[in-house]
Amino acid sequence: MKKLNKLVVAFGAAFLMLPIGAVNAAKGDQGTDQAIYQTSNGKVGYNSDKFTLLQVGGSQGGGYYTQSTYTGQVQASKRRGLRVHSYLWYGVGGSTELGVKAVDHFMPTIQANTPKGSIVALDYEDGASTNIQANTNAIIAGMDRIAAHGYTPMYYSYKPYTLAHVYYQQIIKKYPGSLWIAAYPNYLVTPTPNYAVFPSMDGVALYQFTSTYVAGGLDGNVDLTGITDNGYGKQPTPPTPTPTPTPNPGVSNQDYAQTGTFTASATVNVRSGLANNSSVVATYAPGESLNYNHIYIVDGVVKGRYTSYSGQQRYASLGLIPGQSFGTRTATTASRHYTIQYGDSFWSIANKLGVDMYTLAAKNGKDINSMIYPGQTLNY
Template identity: 25%
Template sequence: MKLKNKLLLTGAATMAVLFLGLNANAARMDMVDVSNNNGYMSTAEYVSMRNEFGVKAVTVKISEGGTYKDPYAASNIKNVQAAGMYINGYHFARYATKAQAIAEADFAGGTAKAAGLPVGAVLATDVESQEANNQSKATNDRNNAAFMKEIQKFGYRADIYTSGSWANTKMTIKGRTGWIAAYPYVVSGKNWYSNNHAWQWSSTAKFRISYGGFDVSQLNSNYYTAGQKSTVKLTNKGAVKHNNRKANKHAYKKSASSKWIKEAKTYTLKTAVKLRAGASTSSNVITILPAGTTVKTDHAIIQGGYRWVRQPRFNGYGYLATGPSSNTLEYVKSGATHTYYTVKSGDSWWAIAQRNGLNMTTLASQNGKTIYTTIYPGQRLVVR
């Protein structure tokens, strides 16, 4: 991607030495991303993240697809700014064509403006959906380029967020661009994706006065902080160092190893599940299996805090987690059959749920989605 907009920064100078001084042997909690899943976040929570954990920037969800607006975007933007931190946004992409990408960029840009995202902030496209998984690399590159070009018309800087297994396989992520997610078991000691703007290294980070787990990223350039004002002043450097080390230590705990056992079973997926090349959450993703997929397995193992099963494939094996080792049937169930409904033009979650005697939240959940997820004609949904 050639960066022609004057708001976009280029060159080696953007690779910020600023971020490399603190606790160099541990991944840093430079940036947090939040969405409606985190609920309402107060200014006090952001101040705690800043002072006690060294968080410099927050990237908030703005929108998804062509209709969903995150209800907490405006309050998140306002409260992050009140905490004196850098603010950015992201749009969860559902586009499959260039026209859809442009339309979603217009929707995201307008929604961001209305929510108060300042000009000069990054508005990244989050590309990890089933729609993108179904496209070729060339098509995803074309669509992503169209989205990013369009989003710059609103005064925002563009970037792509995706998983490490998709980077340069499902889409092109050039050096000195990109925000890449990869969650290794051992975090300290290696700066992953150091040639990209940011590396998201955990989705389970804990903060002292905030509930739940958070996505945290290390910034490897100043792209997500440039062009904006910040009044960040760390007031507890000792706490920052301690909490970063603690986060690295507990990002992933390996469970005691065990042996593979024979297990010939047929599972039906309750939600979309990533099929991986190995029995590890850091293994490459082969594909994303949609809800309702039938999977036949031959072996199982408890490993890394999950119960894994092995699926024989025509060119080897695929591996999927049936759930945490303490709750091994959270994501799949054995021996189930389903009734499907094919989405038609004009359908909605409410209409489909009513037609099939379901609560629309239940309908969305059993398909691995939320009621805010955009559905398209031709999609198959589990209704029984």
């Protein structure tokens, strides 16, 4: 259920008072997330709940709206002994600039109400741009700002929406265990998680397992890693530093592009070196590859050459190695093999190998819904 228009209903019961500063054993704890429909006093679900995530407001297309209930819900939740965290609707599409501004807009309110280290989640489930890398960059930029303010950044959405619009592996590479993902078995009252419908993805720390935690509706969540202790006696793990690319010796004016899907506007060649007379190892027609006039393999790294606005010849490292997916073709025709491991899916394997999951399945005479088993070998 979209948090922009989330309808959640009351659950009544008194909470045992817990000291807010105490260190809690959060792994396996359950709690709720709430928005304006829960009124300024918030709602109570079960006596056993330990945490809550409250919507401070949101950003949509460059504008902001504030949830007037946020401050009251924070105070009511603290009186109930809950570990209180925050989230904001992150309708910034693929704009890094709008994302950073949105986080900075809401952080003063969050800082006045919740402790350093507590969670600030970006609710990204609508309005994504068609540029997956731009969407991903905007999310990471927002998370970077949250971390810079001393809070724990998280990303919230649904698995299908994430797979369609975000390179989530880039998120968890920098912020391991930072995903808050929703998946519901049905709309019956569900007081405990049904792991049969768990959204299997790397990096999931919070699982929103129902929108009907109690009769009438309320989001229920389970903490899988202890992340809701952050800010309450436990400090967040620092983000993984982004490695600085090492320029290739002898090549000046290097730019580095992010990993992604690239589409060619003209025929391009993949060559085995930087010289135009080096061996061509693959050719791509328009629509198959990317917007570079030549592609090269340099020291085992695929680079695209292009002309900059100033007229200089530049090379962009595409984050790929020979054999990884390059549009609908690969940078080498040599066949490679992968042995399936426990817990693998076509999606997770494709992400590990940097290939398209549909192409991977078809190449092995399967589709993405086919059963695969540990020990089997896939060609890619």
